[in-house]
Amino acid sequence: MSDSERNRFSARAARYAKVGTRVGGVAARMAGQRFLGAQGDRAGNAEALASALGNLKGPLMKVAQLLATIPDAVPPEYASELMKLQSQAPPMGWAFVKRRMSSELGPDWQTKFKSFEHTPAAAASLGQVHRAQAHDGTQLACKLQYPDMQSAVEADLQQLNLLFSLRKRFEPAIDTDQIAVEIGARLREELDYAREARHAALYRHMLKDEPLIRVPNVWPELSTKRLLTMDWMEGDKMLSHKEDSLEVRNRLATAMFTAWWFPFSRFGVIHGDPHLGNYSVFARDGEPAGINLMDYGCIRIFPPRFVAGVVDLYQGLLHDDEARVVQAYETWGFRRLTRELIDTLNIWARFIYGPLLDDRVRSIADGVKPSDYGRKQAFQVHQALKKLGPVQVPREFVFMDRAAIGLGAVFLHLDAELNFYRLFNEAIERFSHAEVAARQAAALAQAGLTAV
Numbered sequence: 001m002s003d004s005e006r007n008r009f010s011a012r013a014a015r016y017a018k019v020g021t022r023v024g025g026v027a028a029r030m031a032g033q034r035f036l037g038a039q040g041d042r043a044g045n046a047e048a049l050a051s052a053l054g055n056l057k058g059p060l061m062k063v064a065q066l067l068a069t070i071p072d073a074v075p076p077e078y079a080s081e082l083m084k085l086q087s088q089a090p091p092m093g094w095a096f097v098k099r100r101m102s103s104e105l106g107p108d109w110q111t112k113f114k115s116f117e118h119t120p121a122a123a124a125s126l127g128q129v130h131r132a133q134a135h136d137g138t139q140l141a142c143k144l145q146y147p148d149m150q151s152a153v154e155a156d157l158q159q160l161n162l163l164f165s166l167r168k169r170f171e172p173a174i175d176t177d178q179i180a181v182e183i184g185a186r187l188r189e190e191l192d193y194a195r196e197a198r199h200a201a202l203y204r205h206m207l208k209d210e211p212l213i214r215v216p217n218v219w220p221e222l223s224t225k226r227l228l229t230m231d232w233m234e235g236d237k238m239l240s241h242k243e244d245s246l247e248v249r250n251r252l253a254t255a256m257f258t259a260w261w262f263p264f265s266r267f268g269v270i271h272g273d274p275h276l277g278n279y280s281v282f283a284r285d286g287e288p289a290g291i292n293l294m295d296y297g298c299i300r301i302f303p304p305r306f307v308a309g310v311v312d313l314y315q316g317l318l319h320d321d322e323a324r325v326v327q328a329y330e331t332w333g334f335r336r337l338t339r340e341l342i343d344t345l346n347i348w349a350r351f352i353y354g355p356l357l358d359d360r361v362r363s364i365a366d367g368v369k370p371s372d373y374g375r376k377q378a379f380q381v382h383q384a385l386k387k388l389g390p391v392q393v394p395r396e397f398v399f400m401d402r403a404a405i406g407l408g409a410v411f412l413h414l415d416a417e418l419n420f421y422r423l424f425n426e427a428i429e430r431f432s433h434a435e436v437a438a439r440q441a442a443a444l445a446q447a448g449l450t451a452v
Contacts, residue, residue, distance in 0.1 A: 235280030
């Protein structure tokens with residue numbers, strides 16, 4: 001480890017010590033309120049916790065914002081505060097970038113590019129992106145991982161376990177053990193840029209016939225486990241199209257729906273991070289035509305049986321078939337199902353599936369204010385689970401739920417009006433567990449990935 005990297009690590013360790021002390025102080029305050037029988041100032045505690053975490057950058061901020069998008073992983077007051085946290089680390093300077101690039105591509109790395117911009121085009125939680133140009137003139141995006149991210153991620157996951165232990169102590173309705181396991185597995189995968197390159201290849205295969213969606217090429221000769229080089233995707237931000245015509249907004253919303261649900265229903269694969277920074281809008285003939293998918297770190301590959309559970313739950317709710325609903329929950333891994341628990345789970349299921357059960361053109365929220373989207377249902381579920389005792393959320397459920405909520409937020413931003421029922425039924429048309437298994441195995445083998 002170089003002196004600069006060692007200094008960087010020491011500084012991070014010092015910040016963790018300080019944050020650990022502050023989080024412990026919040027925990028003590030909450031414990032004192034609990035001991036005295038007081039309800040406590042949850043909003044105030046949430047602000048204090050966010051303040052304690054706010055001095056850190058990097059993976060922990062990614063985790064914190066991820067928690068805010070998983071229903072009932074943390075109380076709503078905490079989710080609101082965590083969403084405000086910034087998930088960007090300070091960018092590496094040019095001297096540091098040169099050393100990092102030399103360690104990845106060798107001392108002659110600059111000769112492998114026609115040009116390489118010194119200033120990063122974007123900085124994220126695990127790395128930063130530099131614009132470059134290949135010798136044939138192709139515009140490139142080079143994502144370079146910050147040093148010592150593996151240690152940072154493991155330290156951040158310890159902080160995550162502390163957050164969850166607080167939740168379990170004071171809000172025991174949800175057993176978060178499997179949520180923590182799932183987040184840890186996905187975050188560790190995101191460190192492996194060679195795996196992300198294979199994810200991109202998988203998506204190019206799955207979406208090759210979809211004109212509304214573009215997936216970049218990967219440049220393997222310019223990539224390593226900590227450097228990922230792909231085509232630069234020209235496009236502008238999704239939110240810049242909020243005031244476009246309904247036709248354009250619907251086209252973009254349809255592209256988003258297809259990009260997430262088609263790979264899941266046909267191949268058992270889902271993009272677990274529908275964050276606004278992970279896609280952009282490309283134009284054709286001067287008109288917004290579709291979306292660029294640009295980040296493939298957080299990809300969840302499901303066993304085909306899990307996809308069958310999603311279809312079973314949908315069909316069970318659509319046709320009021322309780323046996324099929326129960327079968328879906330059991331397939332997903334929910335245990336000790338009682339009448340009360342099934343009714344409680346159905347509150348959230350009907351919220352998530354609601355637009356897909358309604359055969360008409362509508363907005364995703366259908367008259368509900370964006371700020372209230374899902375809050376009523378989440379509150380009802382939480383109140384019911386408090387009475388029923390701790391319920392363990394199966395780990396596979398985490399990113400499935402997160403993707404649905406994230407997509408709903410995009411549709412809300414665009415104020416799209418679509419027949420979500422027909423879009424979903426086209427996605428699951430002629431669904432077959434065996435065909436999903438076969439397609440998944442073939443696609444994963446082609447991309448160099450292993451089936452679940």
